[in-house]
Amino acid sequence: MAHEEEEKKRIYDETASLITRQAVMNKLTSEELHFLLNLLDHVVITNQQRPIIDILHRWIKISVEKEINDTIKNVLLNTDFDDETQVAASIQFIEELLCTNNEEP
């Protein structure tokens, strides 16, 4: 295994362990754990989901109301990453929510 691949695998394993540790210590719910591990799989293993990563970055940078935060989180937790149509619809919906938030005074 090339050094770069080894390093990638190490980071992948470490991240997965870190996420699961949070769940074991009750800092994450089971749904949150599954969402984060699925996301990790898609990003590292299949090297997909760039658009969803981009929207997550945007979400972090923008300060939004709690209600919108909760809605976005709910949408993400209920998105099946293996269903491309669902992923696209979720991204679109989150984008709209973030825009709505920006437009408000």
Added chain:
Amino acid sequence: MNQPFPQSYSEEVLYDLESERRVISSMLHSEEACVEAYHVLTAADFYSPRHATIFELTCSLFERDIRPTYVELLKEGHTLGILTNPRDIEEIKFVAEHYIDDENIRYWIKRVKDKSKLRKFDAFLRRSIQILAEGQELEADDILMSAEEELTTLTALDEDDSIDTPADVATLGYQEVERRFLQFKEIRERYKGVLPLYGLPTGFEDLNHITLGYKPGDLIILGAQTGHGKTAFALHTARAVAVDHNYTVLYLNTEMSREQIALRWGSILSGIEHDRIRSGDINENELSLVLQGYSRLRESGFYSYPCPNLTPEKTISIARKFKAQKNIDMMIVDYIGRMDKLDPRLQEWQMLEQIVKTLKMLAQNLKIVVMCLVQLNPDGSLQGAKRMKNESDLMLKLAPISRDELEENEELKKYLNPNYYLHIEKNRDGRSGVRIPINFDLQRQVMKNAERISL
């Protein structure tokens, strides 16, 4: 004077945690390793209870066709409440890091299995000493007999093997006959004498009648010359078993592409000529018929695995995987002459013999029906026929009926358009030497018993 029996010995003789970790880790990295370990080991073979749990989790994912990766294991473990503290995660991570090449997996599995056997031997010794220590009046012959039985199980037999006593055989035999008697009686009363099948449907009424169906553990060999319907027969069988009766069939094809196999089904299930389906020369109504046909296939138990480089070893691996994940009832190998030989020094007949033996062993171990297709020589003979016949439970040959025979054979004139014979060369469970006249519509890829003309 004899030395006293040692009270204890190094416990490390009885376990090898390194091998256990290597086996599990390999399962997390390679499907081949999963297939092998799943088939050979059980959770009880692991000394460490934690390893046994991780092994069970891994097997459970594998059975559900979920690739057992480290992350999937974490998800599953958390969902089932097995991961209760951070140390559990560290342990799985530690195990996952012991990755090894597939090449070595059998070695590490054997190490785990051997240690498991030694632990059973240790338990046996302890029980034996306990019996002596209790100091009761004992019958030496009884003790030795019981010890011998236990040791035989440890050395010669697998765990699920058992020796049938005369009483066992008699009971089993009577139960089988009684069950069939009652079933036959019920069928005769309810269905006016149509014989029940004890195995999978063959797709031919006469063959059903003679064989009572293909039974788990059976190896069926079907021989035909090039271009005389081997694949059509295989797919006809698959249709009867997987589409019409919803059993699960794994179809291994060594010479056709995915598209070619899929297209054949279009013709078989719609009844439209294959040439027209292939060229697209059909009308809209026919397209609708094709769609209906594929809807039936979609709901069926037919799994196709086109693999041009099939070897006996790969066949074992694929069959075990599909048995574990899809619980297949039947595997069809189309055809064995195209299988690769691993040892180039083997003659053609030696290779065929080796493959057929492997397939028979698979059928028995996995309790499935295995059908393999072989190519007949231009004179209708079969290379290595005697050895193949020995291994098979049912040996069939498919051959066209000559024009001369059609004109001269009075018996054939009682049938409507017979053009092929299905010849039962060997039948371990019943009549053989029978030739069944069938109608093979080459264009529609459909086969059926030739109908008798009613007088």
